[in-house]
Amino acid sequence: MAIKFFGQFLIDKKIISKLDLLDAIELQEKNNLRFGDLIIKMGLMKQEQRNLILEAQRHEDLQFGEMAVQLGILSPAQVQQVLDKQRSEHLFIGEALVKLRFISNKQLERCLVDFKQSQNTTANTGNKIIIPDGVCHRPIWEIVTDMTCKMLTRIAGVTLQTGLCTVTNAIPPRPLAIKMELSGLTSASLLLTVSAETIAYLANALLKRDINGTETAHETVKNFVDIIGSNIVGKAAHFGYSIVITEAEISPQDNAKLNIPNEHNGLLLPIHFSDGETLELLIIQKDD
Secondary structure: OOOHHHHHHHHOOOOOOOHHHHHHHHHHHHHHHOOOHHHHHHOOOHHHHHHHHHHHOOOOOOHHHHHHHHHHOOOOHHHHHHHHHHHHHOHHHHHHHOOOOOOEEEHHHHHHHHHHHHHHOOOOOOOOOOOOOOOHHHHHHHHHHHHHHHHHOOOOOOEEEEOOOOOEEEOOOEEEEEEEEEEEOOOEEEEEEEHHHHHHHHHHHOOOOOOHHHHHHHHHHHHHHHHHHHHHHHHHHHOOOOOOEEEEEEOOOOOEEOOOOEEEEEEEEEEEOOHHHHHEEEEEEEEE
16 A cells, blocks of 8 residues: 555545645644744744755755754754744644644544554655665665655655655656766666656745746756755765766656666655655666
């Protein structure tokens, strides 16, 4: 059974509608401020300092609070103060649905029990993505998958879950692919297979506003994927791996289903967003 969010579970059970879920997510976003937004609201940081930290996060694998301490903007005690406030005021999606009167408290309790029982116990847990046994250059692919998910969360600000990372011989049938080439210690193609809707979703999340125009959306997401690539290179260097990644390119996939080339293998990681959008990270490498 595929991994899914609680909200999608409720939609599948016809307990709420997609519009109900989107309204609840909007309420969540207003209530559950990101670290940088909350700390400004608390008066512990200025907007210019927040922007400085966000820019630094694009180039180094540190959480917002860790980066703020490293730059001397916050103390560890202040970071903990903000984290405690975030936890105490966090609004879960079920609570948001109750607040909006889309479900009752009794319904929420029953559905949470059913949801927990329905979840795939073999799926990834926590923040650890497990690369299948027998795959060559596993440490590199651990870095690639980890940094991709971290940048989606930290820079784009999306809530995500990953499915199982599996070996595949086919490219997912999405209409668009964002592609980068990796070379150095090994050679591989890195693809994010996406729909036009997911491109627009990511662009809106990155710019924090609704945008019109395919060209703007594509350029925004392409630049973001380049940031992912530079972070992968930097993290790999930290562990002593020398790799190079080309700039991202977005191109259509003409065929409904594309096979992995002969003498190559594919490593597939599904990435699910809380509003139902999905993309796949695909690593295609030549058999060693």
